[in-house]
Amino acid sequence: MTQTIPHPRHVPAATPTAGQPYEYHRRPLVEPDWTRFPGWRHVTRDQWESAQWQRVNCVKNIKQLRAVFGDLIDETFYADLEADQLALATMSMLVPPQMINTMVPFATLTTEALLADPIRRYMIPVASDRRTDWPSHPYASRDSLHEHDMWVAEGLTHRYPTKVLAELLSTCPQYCGHCTRMDLVGNSTPAVDKLKLTLKPVDRYDAHIAYLKAHPGVRDVVVSGGDVANVPWRNLESYLMRLLELETVRDIRLATKALMGLPQHWLQPDVVEGLERVARTAARRGVNLAIHTHVNHAQSLTPLVAKAAQTALDVGVRDVRNQGVLMRGVNATTPELLDLCFALQGEAGILPYYFYMCDMIPNAEHWRVPVWHAQQLQHDIMGYLPGYATPRIVCDVPFVGKRWVHMLTDYDRERGISYWTKNYRTSIESADLEALNKRYAYYDPIDTLPADGQQWWHDHRND
Ligand code: SF4
Secondary structure (H helix, E strand, O other), rough: OOOOOOOOOOOOOOOOOOOOOOOOOOOOOOOOOOHHHHOOOOHHHHHHHHHHHHHHEOOOOOOHHHHHHHHHHHHHHHHHHHHHHHHOOOOOOOHHHHHHHOOOOOOOOHHHHHOOHHHHHOOOHHHHHHHOOOOOOOOOOOOOOOOOOOOEEOEEEEOOOOEEEEEEEOOOOOOOOOOOOOOOOOOOOOOOOOOOOOHHHHHHHHHHHHHHHHHOOOOOEEOOOOHHHHOHHHHHHHHHHHHHHOOOEEEEEEEEEHHHHHHHHHHHHHHHHHHHHHHHHHHHHEEEEEEOOOOOHHOOOOOHHHHHHHHHHHHOOOOOEEEEEOOOOOOOOOOHHHHHHHHHHHOOOOEEEEEEEOOOOOOOOOOOHHHHHHHHHHHOOOOOHHHHHEEEEEEEOOOOOEOOOOOOOOEEEEOOEEEEEOOOOOOOOOOOOOOOOEEEEEOOOHHHHHHHHHHOOOOOOOO
């Protein structure tokens, strides 16, 4: 299943084509029929729409996955999955029924269809997905963005001058195979012994608030994890209300993939009522409160996801935005990105905001795309969506932060090394006089390089 990099347009370069490279067709959202899975044949709509039922029936291991798929999937698939879990996976398995139901949504479920499915490819990775030549880039690392190095209190990363990332907890209702926080988030796997948060949550939250009080120049807080959907609502509301008491905080973004992966959570009456209280307080104090979610493919958008987004907007959240991750075999072609963006913008009420290039974590090379490919995609999606809803494709450059993919200063295409600069110091460089004069490197996947470049890395792999 190793995938070569497709041409971004999916159009053979030599084939002359008439008309537009991409044709827009409105596609209303449809909830796939979960009773097509043998394990959920008798699940009722009330059960399906219950957050508690979804959480209890999350698939955490191969035995549970077998119980859902019955005899529709060959044993070879489970052997492939087990091989991945035993040696390669950086995330443990946790997939809500809602997400499994978006795999092979409208065709017959077969082993081949499941292997080729974009949601399966990043939520349930198997060993044969990964590259065997270069499974990891030589410069891949567990905490590739150095978020932990930039902690100013446990779970509080201060990387940009005016913004902080607050990791309230280290769990999510779903674990994504490509998670950039694989160092901290989720359970340990045979390949990765995870970092642990050690403070009690109440002490962690106190430390965050104390830091923000002492640093009035920080005006923007991304409240994340993990996923805030796993913070008991009362605790999350209390944290948010404490943030809203700080006059210096002007933007709050709640990071939750669960808006898509477990929309049932965000539709629970106590959560909706609590969100309304927070949104009202934010509006009264002139603070921009938004939800940021993480959808990677149009298949993931169902009427229930749209309802959860609309409900958040109805109770006063100012905006719901998407930050997807660009991945080979999932969404790294122009039609896949535009289909997703039109479904987000036109059907689900979610603003297509960013696509991040997949970070340089271990065993991720089969997902990552080179910078030139991301630049081509950015070029090819321009002009179809409203300007304000045309997402930016960004590279999160280690020690730098987000850069639009055309912002590089130099690019060695043969060795796949792009060079970037920055205009601010992170919290670990306050005394570094040279930080703003340096060039910082980002690396393309080696299998996408020309032969000479691949040979260079082969010759220098142990340098
Ligand atoms: S939801 Fe976000 S934090 Fe959680 S596993 Fe997925 S990418 Fe990582």
